[in-house]
Amino acid sequence: MNPLIELRNVDKSFTKAKPVLQNIRLEIHGNECLVIVGHNGAGKSTLLKLIAGLTVPTRGNILYAPGVAIGYAPEHFPKIRFRAEEYLYALGRMRRIPKPALRERIRELTELFDLHASGPITQFSKGMAQKVNLMQAVLGKPDVFILDEPFSGLDAAAQAELSRLLQRFKREGMAIVLTCHEPALSDPIADRVVVLQNGGIVSDQPHQRRKKGTWYKIVCSPPEISGGDSTWPMNVLPPGMIRQGRHANEFYVAEHDRDAVLLELLKRGGAVLSVAPLAERTGAAELPDEPREVRT
Amino acid sequence: MNRHLILLLMKNYVRSHRHFPPLVFFLFGLAMLYSYRPNPVTDSYAMSAILVYVVCAWIGYGIISSTEETHGHIIAIHSGNVRTYLLGKTLMIFLCGFSVALFALLFPVATNMFDERLSVHQWLLAFIVHMELSLLGMLIPLYFHRPFFHNGSFSVASVMAILIVSLVKDGIAGKFGGGLELLWWLLPPVSQPVNLLAKPNSLSAAHSLVALIYPLVYFFALYFAYFWLWKRKR
Numbered sequence: 001m002n003p004l005i006e007l008r009n010v011d012k013s014f015t016k017a018k019p020v021l022q023n024i025r026l027e028i029h030g031n032e033c034l035v036i037v038g039h040n041g042a043g044k045s046t047l048l049k050l051i052a053g054l055t056v057p058t059r060g061n062i063l064y065a066p067g068v069a070i071g072y073a074p075e076h077f078p079k080i081r082f083r084a085e086e087y088l089y090a091l092g093r094m095r096r097i098p099k100p101a102l103r104e105r106i107r108e109l110t111e112l113f114d115l116h117a118s119g120p121i122t123q124f125s126k127g128m129a130q131k132v133n134l135m136q137a138v139l140g141k142p143d144v145f146i147l148d149e150p151f152s153g154l155d156a157a158a159q160a161e162l163s164r165l166l167q168r169f170k171r172e173g174m175a176i177v178l179t180c181h182e183p184a185l186s187d188p189i190a191d192r193v194v195v196l197q198n199g200g201i202v203s204d205q206p207h208q209r210r211k212k213g214t215w216y217k218i219v220c221s222p223p224e225i226s227g228g229d230s231t232w233p234m235n236v237l238p239p240g241m242i243r244q245g246r247h248a249n250e251f252y253v254a255e256h257d258r259d260a261v262l263l264e265l266l267k268r269g270g271a272v273l274s275v276a277p278l279a280e281r282t283g284a285a286e287l288p289d290e291p292r293e294v295r296t
Numbered sequence: 297m298n299r300h301l302i303l304l305l306m307k308n309y310v311r312s313h314r315h316f317p318p319l320v321f322f323l324f325g326l327a328m329l330y331s332y333r334p335n336p337v338t339d340s341y342a343m344s345a346i347l348v349y350v351v352c353a354w355i356g357y358g359i360i361s362s363t364e365e366t367h368g369h370i371i372a373i374h375s376g377n378v379r380t381y382l383l384g385k386t387l388m389i390f391l392c393g394f395s396v397a398l399f400a401l402l403f404p405v406a407t408n409m410f411d412e413r414l415s416v417h418q419w420l421l422a423f424i425v426h427m428e429l430s431l432l433g434m435l436i437p438l439y440f441h442r443p444f445f446h447n448g449s450f451s452v453a454s455v456m457a458i459l460i461v462s463l464v465k466d467g468i469a470g471k472f473g474g475g476l477e478l479l480w481w482l483l484p485p486v487s488q489p490v491n492l493l494a495k496p497n498s499l500s501a502a503h504s505l506v507a508l509i510y511p512l513v514y515f516f517a518l519y520f521a522y523f524w525l526w527k528r529k530r
Contacts, residue, residue: 054369054378055530070373078367081311090307091374093300136370 003027010060033176038196039266044179071142075149077133147178183259203275301384314358322351334411341422342494352393352433393430432484443529
């Protein structure tokens with residue numbers, strides 16, 4: 001199946017110093033939820049802006065399928081002095097959606113998001129503003145729905161509701177691309193997880209729902225500050241989360257802990273060299289005979 | 297051009313209340329300028345053109361500041377692309393500038409403030425100079441905002457500095473000699489059209505034409521350069 005959006009060897013630099021993104025190769029397909037994880041400054045938001053067309057690559061190409069429509073929900077919705085319906089109407093008219101169809105779409109979205117507030121958006125809570133943010137992004141029924149940290153700042157109930165809505169949009173055929181700090185939040189909807197580190201993709205794996213028995217091998221090197229510390233990363237992760245591999249820089253991690261471990265390693269400044277699932281036919285059997293328990 | 301885009305930006309600007317201080321300043325300035333009658337046509341229009349220049353820079357700065365970066369992203373997505381959004385924003389700025397310039401032109405005529413009957417030549421010259429100065433005024437803040445400037449206080453100070461220096465650059469150049477030739481060419485050409493308006497018979501026909509055409513060339517060069525630089529900065 002042809003991708004809706006394809007990034008070919010994309011680099012992005014804002015200054016002559018180190019590029020924000022380097023050699024990004026990525027395909028976005030319809031009906032798929034792609035979750036981008038990485039520590040602060042890894043280039044997640046820049047990658048989303050590139051995909052949305054809000055910024056242009058310094059090198060490489062971004063190819064869009066003909067007529068592909070994009071919806072974009074930024075991390076922080078602006079505090080604007082508009083009522084929600086009025087704002088959506090203005091954006092819809094800008095998209096040249098006919099008036100009756102636009103009114104119907106706004107009514108439909110208001111019901112779907114259960115947003116019944118008449119005041120200006122400046123008076124909205126974070127959760128309500130996030131609803132308007134999502135409503136504006138899906139107003140034109142986009143093919144690709146891009147969300148920057150959609151779960152951030154929401155309480156547990158709002159996160160669950162958002163997750164439910166995103167699943168619904170995915171079922172309707174939208175491709176969803178989102179960044180997320182906490183991989184567990186995107187677990188119910190993620191189809192693919194891309195890990196960004198220092199502007200490069202270090203892992204692009206199909207996501208598997210939380211279950212035991214699937215193992216991944218992570219090859220990493222310690223951060224510069226810990227130098228040749230042979231106990232790293234064992235000494236920084238909770239006990240039982242990873243197991244030592246055959247070599248000093250190889251570790252095994254269970255599927256359900258993989259994204260959390262990767263984020264933790266990246267957060268602490270280590271370099272992840274590769275992440276690969278163990279062959280299905282061998283599964284956990286490929287693990288060392290007596291894997292050493294992780295100790296802190 | 298998508299009129300709904302301009303309408304949205306206009307509503308956003310008006311509701312931010314950033315239009316209030318420059319408009320009050322403008323009306324107060326006009327009231328001061330025409331506080332007595334009769335007034336000399338050319339001198340009064342030269343002064344009101346300078347007022348339009350300053351007020352338009354202020355309004356332009358307010359319009360750009362009233363749209364947060366993320367709001368700009370949302371509007372760009374809905375309007376089709378970033379270029380359409382930028383074009384809409386600059387057009388809206390120029391529409392506001394033209395309205396201010398037109399008001400400054402029509403107010404003394406409507407209230408019969410002049411000491412003589414306005415000739416077609418005077419009216420045409422005043423119209424062109426007011427429009428030119430409104431364009432130049434609106435142009436300045438475009439360069440002192442994201443993505444070129446990230447420090448708000450510094451950008452305000454820079455806009456003010458450019459406004460002041462461009463108004464007095466002839467005096468500075470006269471004092472310091474030819475060493476400031478480059479400054480004369482880089483800064484907005486405000487004094488030439490204003491001098492032409494104040495003393496219409498002091499320049500030759502060729503110099504008058506240059507004084508009228510150069511601000512337009514300057515404006516279009518910097519306006520297109522703005523889009524080019526913006527694309528590079530993206």
